[in-house]
Amino acid sequence: METTNKSLMLLIDKRIDEPGGIVRLRLRAPDGAPLPPFTAGAHLDVHVRDGDIDLWRQYSLCSDPACNEFYEIGVLRDPNSRGGSETLHRIAREGETLEIEGPRNHFPLHEEAPQSLLFGGGIGVTPMIAMARRLQVLGKEFTLHYCTRSRSLTAFQSEVEAAGLSDVVVYHYDDDVGTTLDLHAELAGARGESHIYVCGPQGFMDWVISHAQAFGISDDRIHREFFSASVDVSGDVFEVVAEKSGVSVSVSAGDTIAKSLSRAGVKVEVKCEEGVCGTCVADVLEGEIDHRDHFLTEDEKQEGDMMCVCCSRAKGKRLVLDL
Template sequence: MPEVTVQQVHDLTDRIRGFDLVATNGTSLPPAEPGAHIKLTVTDTAGQSVKRSYSIINPGEPDLYRIAVLREEGGEGGSMYMHQKVKTGDVLEIDLPQNDFPLVESAAKTILIAGGIGITPILAMATALQQAGKDFVLHYASRNHTDMALMTEVLDAANGRCALYFDGGDTSRSMPLSSILGTAEAGKHVYVCGPGGLIDAVLDTARRNRWASENVHYERFTTPAAQLDDTSFEVHLAQSGQTFEVPVGKSVLDVLIDEGIDPLYDCKKGNCGICTSVVISHDGDLSHRDAYLSDSQKAQNDQMCICVSRMQSSGRLTLDL
């Protein structure tokens, strides 16, 4: 696993800290594309080594990965570790850059939407689009001025094509999404990253404005929220003949991991598609909550991302596992 050295740590806001990472021993870092992230190995509150993903803000710059980390008090401690323990000169293990949120550089027009810490991949995209001379606009919302990280960099990258919103915490309400998205056009693409409410609002608006799902791109930093009508159901694995109960609040993937099965997975947020499994049968409706499958793939109900998607009623889901 490659190692990086923390070259500089700087506070971007009260809760967001920036880290500049360079290759340890002066070797070079692999290049990354806009939208890409690295995984850092950190220590959680239980003292276990865990991996946490952070988007690369400056993918065009050689041999330097800039990341920004929001301190999440309610989590397992990965971000607290970054804030409380990691300092200049420390050496961290990383996984090489991976991109589950790639930019369609050939788009005629691009709309970038960010809320809060979701600005990290969106800023990388704005920088790339500006350098390529492409038509784009960036909408960036934050609670208030002091919570808005990387504002100067955003204004520079967007170069006049940027709208800022200060919303006291409800990013999905502050933006006039219907007029921002406008009508669907073949060459028009939208990218959104930020709180789940903002992502869901953009997806709803795009659906209402009849956008093609292929032109709507999003990345979730957190697992999609459980829904009030979630219910437990059975998952049956056709290859091994095993059956397990999937309770409310737990994903199919987590149940399989707990049962000692070794399914393929990576992000656990519905972004990467690695856990996509073939659905053989399902007694009830499937609730697809991933960003990986297209709307037409989801409508066929013959595959699902088992890290986030589930059956929306009790009954049996049979997977080709």
């Protein structure tokens, strides 16, 4: 897993307003210095600040992993979000700077796979574009299925063309039955050691993943990336002990461990607060976890010795954390 916590101030070198409420931002070092390297599937943590808004948001890199001159991200304006994307759309102007951390990669490409099938729904195509660029360089067999509502609302078309990916990207539009994605046929045609990658809205991801599982594709060959998720923090009250800090708090229904501990003076770093980025993962010393995140793998959840404290809860009355 590729991770760097170094914070950087980057210049917005180019803003491109794409169809479908998506803006593409090209970011460079103000002095033109080379940027830290990244691998396909990586994202940036972007600090979005304006007035009362002070959030960190995760945006996948769609630029070429071989290029260290600039990063490029795509941001969908989402009126249902907590304000990060709308704010970024409003404040991101060429010549302004943005604070970023990363790149980090929780969605790495398995470059050794003989065949890869990439499924991007809407803005979920961004990491897939970086993956497609890399797979093309490696000369691997792959197809990128890009699903959107309609042709006129499809972003990144010029980028796909400019990157020479037109032959390996298949567009599927909701309003054009002639382009419907035949997932059954695609998966039936997948080779034995194929790897599947999916990113997009929850329903789209569930659809692809459940079909892949039904075709007997093992979980270690199905890779998913969540941009955001709804968080259910309902449940009974429980106690959390932050052992190293010598602090104990009660977490009520509707509250989170991270917020409860922060109020008691225990510093817990959070970013997405939706269980998707992994920033808040803490080691669990005692107690049974009610995992509600989308970050830990099923195996990690089964092991029961770590949890995302921004959203997950206790199954019992008490948890002891190594904080």
